[in-house]
Amino acid sequence: MKKILGIVLMPILGAALGGGTAVATNHFLGPPQAKAAETKPEPEPTSFVAAKEVLAPLVLNDGRLAGYFKFDIGLEVPAKDEAAITAKLPLLLHAINMRTYRTPLAAGADGMLPDLRRLRDVVREAAPEAFGKGVVRRVAITRAEPA
Secondary structure, three states: OHHHHHHHHHHHHHHHHHHHHHHHHHHHHOOOOHHHHHOOOOOOOEEEEEEEEEEEEEEOOOOOEEEEEEEEEEEEEEHHHHHHHHHOHHHHHHHHHHHHOOOEOEEOOOOOEEOHHHHHHHHHHHHHHHHOOOOOOEEEEEEEEEO
C-alpha cells in the first residue's frame, strides 16, 4: 500500500513543487509589468531641417586635395527647435568645413567620390558644436556629387 501511495503522490508533489518554482521565478525574474509600459512618455515629434548645396573639400588619404564636392544633408531635430536650428545652420556649415579638410573623405578609383559613411560621421561630430549636445538625432546625406 505504501508503494502505491508513493507512486501516486510523487508526481503530484513534483508538479506542485515545479509549478510553485515557476511562478516564483516569473514573479521575481520575469518581464516587467504592463504598468511600466503605460507610464512611458511618448517621444516628442521631430522634423528634418535641410541644408542644401554644402561645398566641402575632398581630401585623399595622404592629405592632398583631390577636389571639391557638393552635398545636401537632412538633420532630424525636435520639431519645437526647428526654427532655431535653421537659424544656426551657418555654424554647422563652418564646423563641417573645419573638419572636412582634415578628414580623408575621397573614395573611388580616382578619388572624386566622397565616402558617405565618413561624411555622415563628420556631420554628426560637427552638430554638437553648432547646436549643442543631443539636439540632432540623425543625419541623412541626401545627395553628394563632385563639384
